[in-house]
Amino acid sequence: MDGRWLLLGFGLLFGALTVAFVVQGKTLQALIAVVQTFWTLGGFWWYTTHDEAANTRLQRLL
Numbered sequence: 659m660d661g662r663w664l665l666l667g668f669g670l671l672f673g674a675l676t677v678a679f680v681v682q683g684k685t686l687q688a689l690i691a692v693v694q695t696f697w698t699l700g701g702f703w704w705y706t707t708h709d710e711a712a713n714t715r716l717q718r719l720l
């Protein structure tokens with residue numbers, strides 16, 4: 659399985675958890691879920707937009 663789809667799935671999961679924690683008034687858990695959401699969705703974005711560029715730079719070094 660391609661790693662970017664796992665990142666997208668976890669990003670959506672943590673996004674849903676953020677909403678649930680905000681509704682319940684759990685501030686610390688909501689903050690943690692927000693950080694995880696941005697981290698995983700940012701990773702998904704990076705993986706899908708910069709994959710070839712990173713591979714090309716790595717291949718030039720090797």
